[in-house]
Amino acid sequence: MQILERGRYRARFAGNQADITASQALREKAFDGAIKGLEADTFDTRCDHVLVEETSSGKLVASYRLMQISGRDICKSYSAQYYDLSALQGFQGPFLELGRFCIHPDHNDPEILRVAWAMMTRVVDGQGITMLFGCSSFAGCDATRHKDAFSMLKARHLAPDQWRPLVKSAEVVGFEDVPVSSKALRSLPSLLRTYLAMGGWVSDHAVVDREMNTLHVFVGVEIAAIPEARKRLLRAVAG
Template sequence: MAEPGMLLRKGRYRARLAAAAADVAAAQDLRALCFQTAAADCDAFDAACAHMLVEDLASGALVCCCRLLLLEGGAELERSYSAQFYGLPGLQGFQGRMAEMGRFCIHPDWTDPDILRIAWGAMAVFVDGHGVRMLFGCSSFAGTSPDRYLDAFALLKHRHLAPVCWRPRVKAPEVFRFAARLRRKPDAKKAMRHMPPLLRTYLMMGGWVSDHAVVDAGMNTLHVFTGLETGAIPDARKRLLRAVAGGE
């Protein structure tokens, strides 16, 4: 019999949904470690979300986590964490179930690239199981200065901006309007080297971003709104995700 909340097992890891308050507390502690907050990282959104945990099978160590908020469609976007920072009138007309992925983090002591693959494989199981048509969230760059990321932002401007009809509007008090300000031609290799791994994966699957980054001093990050229509993921990428999602 499958374990309750189990998404997948593969190699040395398993991915599952939190089943108890202690699971959520462990995720909050990992988030605090990764985002360098003084206490457990928690807010009012946690209670409304499902929490995905990736654990090492041998030790039980929590190596990765994120939270997922299911919405029935764009009309519910104001319930999302992202709506605090971005104006989303275009996306409010989106028809179909959506899921906001937030607080994604990998334990800094665990550098195995399989962890990210397992997390995305588990995400594929979740998305398929709930009929999600759009995955979205805030993708973060460490720190609040854009200087080291200018090639990355230039690449986002030239290749990965959201469709105009869905493009998020400025709402936060402090933003970096990279699409309007940057005139440079991006160095693609340098850009990808400085692109956060989560955002890089979104982009490889056909994801798109807002035309500005929010300066979030509280989290010491810059973040861009990121969207991914699940139906637009290239077939080759879908096969790779579902191969991982197939488990052992």
């Protein structure tokens, strides 16, 4: 079982059902109590699960799941439940879908995120992934709370026309053309900021997910387009 250790934390793949169950329990805790009981779905059985733990105690502090998929099958991905991804069927090379990323609400050490991304970097390099994608969530279903963030995404980070996801869900929020606020970047979820730092792009709308009490946007990262300095940093942490 592949393990990455860095300082206080280690990342590893789930080795059994108990590991997956622990990840599902953390997801329930981290997702603002929107789900009661284990947060699980049918995609869990199709994914590899990564756990980030405190090295000394073994306490689970973060987790996420990964699913490798081809362009022709991208409409079978988790994200495709909410977005029309047919344009991406023409993108060459294997995809990796990142999902259910969460950090324990009692732990805010930025090193946790770095270790999580380091393990993901190993997977991307090892499997020859050409695009990383997934959904990035904003807390709550009130779009006015995130108006500044959405305006910045529209102004600076929209997907290229040839790859842009189209509307599929019944309830969506379009991004408005309003001046970009200086506080917009700070209001982005940390996972989304990391995506954007790697040159990621987003859909032109957010999906309202009332079951999870979130608004989420589709995010894609073309691996070849990641700035070289960022690649060197990620690979240095990944060892």
